[in-house]
Structures are given as C-alpha cells and as structure tokens.
Amino acid sequence: MINLLPGVLSTVSALASVFAILISIKSCQVSNDAFDLASAEYIQGRSLLLTAEFSENNESIKLKPTNDEITFLTGTVTFPSEIYGEAVPVSSSGALWRMGAITPNLQDYALKKAPRETGLIKAQSLTIPIIIDSYYAVKGDTYTDRSLYLLRYDAFIHEDLYKQPSLYFRGLLFSLRESQLQKLDADLLKKIINNEMRVIMPYGAPSLLPKK
Structure with missing residues (x-):
C-alpha cells in the first residue's frame, strides 16, 4: 500500500x-x-481654510479660519491690479485693511461691467479672484498658506451719476492652494478676472478615497 x-x-x-x-x-x-x-x-x-464675515454696512471684511483650533496670526490679500495694486495687510483679528480704498474700486469695477442707464437700476453679481497669504498657528506649531479664493458680491447700479453703486458682500469661496504644479501670482488673477482662465471649484463629498 x-x-x-x-x-x-x-x-x-x-x-x-x-x-x-x-x-x-x-x-x-x-x-x-x-x-x-x-x-x-x-x-x-x-490645513487652513478661511471664511469671511462681513459687517452689516458692507464696509469691512474679516477673515476667519473654519477650524476653531487654528489661530490666524497675520497675512495679506492680493487683488487683481484692476481692483487694487498692492498687497492688503490683514490684522491678527482677520480684518482687512484699506477697505476705504478698495470699496470704491469694487464699485468702479461694477460700473465697468454694467454702465448706468437712464430710468434703470441694474443688479450685478460679481466674483473677484484674490490670493490670501496666511501665517497661522495650530497644535503648537506655525505654518504658512497661500491660496486662491473668490470674493463674491452684488452691486446695484443707480441711474444717478453722483450715486455710487450699492455693494453687498455675499461670500468667500476657497478655490485651490498653491503647489508645485500651480503657482499663484498677479498674472493668474489678471487672466481669471479677464475671463482668459476659468476657475473650477472643488467638488465631491468627503471620502477616504483620493479625488481623481
């Protein structure tokens, strides 16, 4: 066997x-x-993600981290040159400086997009690309961030030549962070505001899988 x-x-x-x-x-x-x-x-x-608070009279903007554990320390906001030609300081409270100069430029930009017409009050919804440079602290360490955001506001254009458009800020939307593949600079802002480049907003629900 x-x-x-x-x-x-x-x-x-x-x-x-x-x-x-x-x-x-x-x-x-x-x-x-x-x-x-x-x-x-x-x-x-x-990672820093910012939102914005707007005063009731729409004369001030205050940046605020969405994560309560993050402390905003200082920063700057860069507008397209059509709006403002210098980087705007941001205080430790998140408040943007020089709004007294920026607001009239936002009004002029609205007039450029929708000129006055006799007998009409025009309404415009506008989006301005901005670059926010931030210095912040979280969990005992400090970091820097440079990201592209979109500032949204509505403007009502009056027929009266001596009355500036009324502005109402609507929100601040995150778009993308600077990376080795995508540098953020004044030239990029110019292309976006002149419609030479389109901004695609992030999409999708939170997932354990990376976005494709």
Whole structure:
C-alpha cells in the first residue's frame, strides 16, 4: 500500500505557507491604509481654510479660519491690479485693511461691467479672484498658506451719476492652494478676472478615497 501521508502533509504545508503569505500581504495593506489615513488626518487637521464675515454696512471684511483650533496670526490679500495694486495687510483679528480704498474700486469695477442707464437700476453679481497669504498657528506649531479664493458680491447700479453703486458682500469661496504644479501670482488673477482662465471649484463629498 502506497503511503500518501508525506505528500498530503507536503501539500498542506505548502497551502499553509501560501495562506500565511496572503495574510501577511493583507496585513501590510491594512497597515499602509491606516498610515495613509493617519497622514491625511494629520495634514487636514493643520490645513487652513478661511471664511469671511462681513459687517452689516458692507464696509469691512474679516477673515476667519473654519477650524476653531487654528489661530490666524497675520497675512495679506492680493487683488487683481484692476481692483487694487498692492498687497492688503490683514490684522491678527482677520480684518482687512484699506477697505476705504478698495470699496470704491469694487464699485468702479461694477460700473465697468454694467454702465448706468437712464430710468434703470441694474443688479450685478460679481466674483473677484484674490490670493490670501496666511501665517497661522495650530497644535503648537506655525505654518504658512497661500491660496486662491473668490470674493463674491452684488452691486446695484443707480441711474444717478453722483450715486455710487450699492455693494453687498455675499461670500468667500476657497478655490485651490498653491503647489508645485500651480503657482499663484498677479498674472493668474489678471487672466481669471479677464475671463482668459476659468476657475473650477472643488467638488465631491468627503471620502477616504483620493479625488481623481
């Protein structure tokens, strides 16, 4: 009678080895996924995303981090040259300086887009691309951020030549962060405001998978 036991044991041993390898690969994959998730959470917890508060009279803008753990320290806002030619300082409270000079330029820009007409009050919804440079603190460390945002406002153009358009700020939308692939500068702002380049807003629901 042929003894099959050694062959069976050899086969079982081989299958056990293959199974062990598969378990090891799966464990490595799980470990890598956990590491990627932890890395993503680390970066997200320290990344700056700003919103804006507008005064009731629409004469002031105050930047504010959406993450309560982040402390805004200082920064600047760069407008397209058609609106303002210098970087605008931002105080530690998030308040934009020089609004007394910026607001009339926003009104003039609205008039350029929708000239006055006798007997009409025109309404314009406008979007201005801006670059915000920020210096902030979170979890005991300080960081810098340079991002493109879109400042939205409505303007009502009156027929009276001596009455400036009425402005109503509507929101501040995040667009993208500066990266090695996309530099943010005055030339980019000029192209966007002149409709030579289109801004595609971020989309999609939160997910553990990276956006394609």
